Amino acid sequence: MPFEIWPIGPADREVVLRVLTDSWGSPIVVGHGEAMDAGSLPGLLAHLDGALAGLVTYAVRGREWEVVTLDAVIPGRGAATALLGALRQAARAAGATRLWLVTTNDNTHALRFYQRRGFDLVALHRNAVERARALKPSIPAVSDGIPIAHELELALTP
Template sequence: MSYSIRALEDKDRDAVAAQTCKHWTLTRLGYIDHFIETYDLPGFVAEDNGKVIGSLTWRPYENCLQIVTVISDEEGRGIGGALLSAAEAEARRQKFPRVLISTENSYVDALKFYQKRGYVLYRVHYDVMKDLRKQKPSIPEIDTNGIPIRDQIDLIKDIA
């Protein structure tokens, strides 16, 4: 690996916002019944030759470190996994007992990715995408794999 993982700094915010918008149109992401503005959140970046090629943002939520976004521009190089590890180390440092991460029911690749890294299914927020879509119409009805985007699924990992 030739990239490095470091804390997100103010100078990274526009690059991270551009990555976020590429995947979710806006820097505001819907979660259950509210929107989270990601622009100012703390986090980590993966940097290669001065370029941000991955990012993770988090916030405190329900006594967990909640990972709000994790994005890799170069999939399969371990960037996503390295960003998760950085967030878990941060949770340990800040004495959060758990890391929480959410995804939509349709995103089966992410469900596989998180479970292989020790996250377990925790709860389903049934049919919440309908109301979130009313406030953010750019959320698609159907994922690129053909699965209707309907629910959010929380996964957690206990931090020893």
């Protein structure tokens, strides 16, 4: 799939905020005990035939890059895979030693997606979502019949 991928620029902030709000309820996301404004983070946009197809935001922490959000605006076309590949390439070029992310125990789709792309489960943070709810009370208690309780950390070497 020939995606056009480029970094988020000032003119893209409005669409970034819309995508994040649609996907996450707001641009504020919580992981590993930290609330982050994903709308102000660096990121990449993927376009397909002129239409926005996906968005990834990330945080650079020394030589480690964290995937904060990944959204396929047009699902099932490969935008998330293309964005992750482009981010991995950028991290490698910048000398990053680790690309990582956090998801929750209920998110079986994300677990399958990331593991199929080389990420390995490296940590289980028990009951971390309970602490996250103190920062973002809108995090639901249950998803698809699964109690949301734990954060799972996945990582790979770019």
